Amino acid sequence: MKDLSRRRLLVSALRMGAAGSLLGMGVFLGRRNGLCTGGDACPGCPERPSCTNPAARKDTVWQIDTSRCMQCGNCATACVLSPSAVKCIHQYEQCGYCDLCSGYFIHDASKLDTGAENQLCPVGAIQRRFVEDPYFEYRIDEALCLGCGRCVQSCAAFGNGSLVLQVRHERCVNCNECAIAVQCPADAFRRVERT
Amino acid sequence: MKAMPLSPLLRGILALLLILALGPALVAAPVEARFPRPDFSSGYAMPAMEASPAPVLSDPRLATALLVLALLLSGLALYRFRSRRAVRLLSLLCLLYFGFLRKGCLCPIGAMQNVAAGWVDVTQPLSAALLALFLLPLLAALWWGRLFCGAACPLGAVQDWLALSPRRVDARLDRALGLLPFLYLGLVLLFASTGLGYLVCRFDPFVAFFRFSGTASMVLVGVSILGLGVFVARPYCRYLCPYGALLAGASCLAARKVQIPVDRCVNCGLCLDACPVGAIRPPRPRRAAESRDRARRRLLNLLALAPALLALGLYVGSLMAAPLLKLHPDHALDRALDEGRRQDDAVVAFLLQGGRPDELKARLRGRAETLKRGGALLGAFWVLIFMGAVVAASRRNEGEVHEVSRSACIACGRCYEFCPRNGSIE
Numbered sequence: 001m002k003d004l005s006r007r008r009l010l011v012s013a014l015r016m017g018a019a020g021s022l023l024g025m026g027v028f029l030g031r032r033n034g035l036c037t038g039g040d041a042c043p044g045c046p047e048r049p050s051c052t053n054p055a056a057r058k059d060t061v062w063q064i065d066t067s068r069c070m071q072c073g074n075c076a077t078a079c080v081l082s083p084s085a086v087k088c089i090h091q092y093e094q095c096g097y098c099d100l101c102s103g104y105f106i107h108d109a110s111k112l113d114t115g116a117e118n119q120l121c122p123v124g125a126i127q128r129r130f131v132e133d134p135y136f137e138y139r140i141d142e143a144l145c146l147g148c149g150r151c152v153q154s155c156a157a158f159g160n161g162s163l164v165l166q167v168r169h170e171r172c173v174n175c176n177e178c179a180i181a182v183q184c185p186a187d188a189f190r191r192v193e194r195t
Numbered sequence: 196m197k198a199m200p201l202s203p204l205l206r207g208i209l210a211l212l213l214i215l216a217l218g219p220a221l222v223a224a225p226v227e228a229r230f231p232r233p234d235f236s237s238g239y240a241m242p243a244m245e246a247s248p249a250p251v252l253s254d255p256r257l258a259t260a261l262l263v264l265a266l267l268l269s270g271l272a273l274y275r276f277r278s279r280r281a282v283r284l285l286s287l288l289c290l291l292y293f294g295f296l297r298k299g300c301l302c303p304i305g306a307m308q309n310v311a312a313g314w315v316d317v318t319q320p321l322s323a324a325l326l327a328l329f330l331l332p333l334l335a336a337l338w339w340g341r342l343f344c345g346a347a348c349p350l351g352a353v354q355d356w357l358a359l360s361p362r363r364v365d366a367r368l369d370r371a372l373g374l375l376p377f378l379y380l381g382l383v384l385l386f387a388s389t390g391l392g393y394l395v396c397r398f399d400p401f402v403a404f405f406r407f408s409g410t411a412s413m414v415l416v417g418v419s420i421l422g423l424g425v426f427v428a429r430p431y432c433r434y435l436c437p438y439g440a441l442l443a444g445a446s447c448l449a450a451r452k453v454q455i456p457v458d459r460c461v462n463c464g465l466c467l468d469a470c471p472v473g474a475i476r477p478p479r480p481r482r483a484a485e486s487r488d489r490a491r492r493r494l495l496n497l498l499a500l501a502p503a504l505l506a507l508g509l510y511v512g513s514l515m516a517a518p519l520l521k522l523h524p525d526h527a528l529d530r531a532l533d534e535g536r537r538q539d540d541a542v543v544a545f546l547l548q549g550g551r552p553d554e555l556k557a558r559l560r561g562r563a564e565t566l567k568r569g570g571a572l573l574g575a576f577w578v579l580i581f582m583g584a585v586v587a588a589s590r591r592n593e594g595e596v597h598e599v600s601r602s603a604c605i606a607c608g609r610c611y612e613f614c615p616r617n618g619s620i621e
Contacts, residue, residue, distance in 0.1 A: 015338070019337050023334075059324055094232075097233045131237065135233045158229075174253075175305070176301055176393055177308070177396050177397075186540070187544070187548075
């Protein structure tokens, strides 16, 4: 039987070396690769692109940069989940509460009521409710919303842009590579710190 | 807001001054609303913006902690209790949590690509959870072998549970196919680090089942591999998994491994047939030693060939740059711009965001250079793998006792179940 102690020492040394390099690499990458996405996430920041923000050690999730989003409709189809984890959300603070909501009604609506033939949303996920004259509240039923962005596009073009597409993190699986991010023509998907 | 009691002219001048003073800020600020904010007189309160609820079960810190626990329990189940049942139960729990609850993402196999991308591109964020996910199974493998494969990996677990009638695969075919994970590893790392995409995620055969959604082709491939897995145990683990290749390498250095103590073994050979991945080697008779001269000459021939083969690998690899570049989304964008397809979404977005076609072309040229270098490295890596396989095949293949191959053993514990000398295998 060959004397294995030298071999064991060598293997032990290699093991320690491998473990040390792995850990070292982990620490190095964790500190170096900050949250800076290099784009216009933090314009004017002098620390780009090697920001060593300690927040980098926190978890990151995918989110849509609404200033880049062009409402192309890929969010509804490209997500690995069906229905998509992207939903339209309503920023009520920016809403005009209009009677003729451009995000709710089709362009040539025959009557301003809740009839399906007048609605832009293909699944009727927006609920219209009278508040007071002449204001109407528009709420989105997320369970129905597909994330197709038709309402968002119309609201942005003719309204206040209070309807936006956002990734919902209770649904999003947080893939290593977001399938929608790959397809997005406007490169609007970014990894941001989970809040 | 109270109405200002000023004449229209004064109001106009004030507004102009305001705009001039705040001009730069206004440019950066969002577009002024077309419709003014309503003044509610009925006491209506605007609904509060609902932020996404904080994840509880999918919390990444919880997931990391559970992974540590799973690796720990796997080690105990394998080396302390030596119980196949414990390993199976653990693998089922991990399948339910890491597979169906977290829908397969994030996983260490995918995290490997993030690390590769982050290595090259400093703007790729790498959270602590992601790095832990990548490193923990590797560190565990350095000491205790492929614990992750045995019980913690949901892909492995689903194959393990479906391996109902595992057959032996011919040794030479098994060795040849066993090279695929290493070749695939090289390709995956190249793709991830050059921004061509995450191959592992796109071609994961089982994730469609975890998510309960996927394209027809994904489901078809998944079903085929699972079907194959009924007769050829763990096909993805043995012949495809690139992270498994890393784990196999790491577990070669493991301090502790599943082994068969020679003083207790009765040479029944049941464990050999039980092992789903054929990691147990029977005793082999000592062959007559080859003449030293012949062996030396063969070694010298191989060593002489090596640089030529490596150079060939580097060259052929660099040729991959051109076809691979076509897979990058920037290439499609460049084509669209060249062909004047100004209605394309991507072109519209690119121009709106201030992109310049000449900058894009310069970027593409840079990418082509990177791909040439990366492709060359990949070619050389593949040649090294083949050379390694040749060396491994010509190693002295003798042994007096049953041996468990450290790199092939996936720590499933099935051999424990079959060993008639209860507790013989450790």
